[in-house]
Amino acid sequence: MPVAIPVGTHLPHAVGVAWAAKLKGEKTVAVVYFGDGATSKGDFHEALNFAGVFKTPTIFFCQNNQFAISVPRSLQTASKTIAQKAIAYGFDGIQVDGNDLFAVIAVTKEAVEKARSGGGATLIEGVTFRFGPHTTADDPTKYRTEAEIEPWKPLDPMIRLRLYLKEKGLWNEEVEQRMTEEAQKEIDQAVVDAEAVPPPGPAEIFKYVFEEMTPPLKEQLGYLKSTLA
Template structure:
């Protein structure tokens, strides 16, 4: 029996390997070695600190806006780490973690949120698509790319990341349908962080789980504890291996929680109470992994200090480099829409320049 049979969405079970107290479920083991777990933990620490830095930069007026990943680190690290060179990732807008895992430099990510279009360009050879601000449009692109790869005989997979809110978009359903019919090598990774801005998950859909939606489209689906690095890793690995060997698409629902605001323009105290957040704090993916590593003798305060210091130095360097890039010209907004600027764009550009 495969994992997807064991945890068929209609069985109503969530896949978890690492319990919130940092111990393993009976008869279960981590999908990777201790050394690899420690490496992934370091990545998660880096992501959390880089995320906090972005929030701080925005508050200081050094960044335009930002969508924090705080709380969703295990979803992104666990899933992206099973990908190989040649695979493609289609992010939404909260994927700092997945972007770093794919090898996009932090400087580039910061540049994007500082309003520099150069930040949308991943270095050559890194198959990370730009941020998708339109909610839920990009799973279709991931399916199209996977379908093209299948036709060409390329053994690659594509992954789209999106939130619970995106599953209410028609595009999501079109993408799932197409992926099911053509059995394309793609993973739909829904980070169910319980909110779409102020809309809670329970009024987003009447489905019991998001994973269940897979059944209607004839693709595998699984609900995993998105704050359990091991479960996310194991489920994504199985989905990726299956896709690579011609087994088609999978919908993974990572159950997680957005600790921060939707973006820096949002005030979550307007729609959720502190008491609501409290139980999730105990499920923090970093805390849980730390407890596990401590139990294995691989973590203590000194280790944490070293990991944090190393990350902090790299982050400070990325900020320095991003801030050293000169501000883009306001004309750039208009220059590259068409090969030649239309009279309307010309007029708008002159107007904007006149207001500066």
């Protein structure tokens, strides 16, 4: 599950998916991604507590980019690491260099294998840094200095991966240009396709909460239609 706009609300959902899979005897593992700011939300603690008690096959991946919008990690939590929070819930927590692609793959793979074998949940803290603004409405110069950013620039995962691939003879400028052009074409086409989809009607908000619409929702839908008629 990707990062959710209402911060942290998707963590309990991921645990629910994992719990359902466990009850059904499936080998499904739920992986949920969130930022360091989400660790201050009640949903985070409820989700990890449930996952610990019932040993659900859940991987909690915290992308710790040092800032929750403008709040630095030092004001977000007093714990030395985010990974160590897992101790309180009775399962493993691991901190990894979030800018090292291969390290992230390795710890995630290990956590998946553990979850599938009945070992329960894992909290992974990927330590990284947010170079740009949080959103287009954000101005990071208001709360951090250029001096704070400089040490992280050489650790940019894109730069590190590019250098690694070049060293292995798997990357060059020609390959990069070709792949960049191909990716841009895909993005442009995706935008065209998305803009061609007609906007949903107001009735759509009632259709996807439950597999079958409940009587109260049907009543509300009927009322909405009558007011729009």
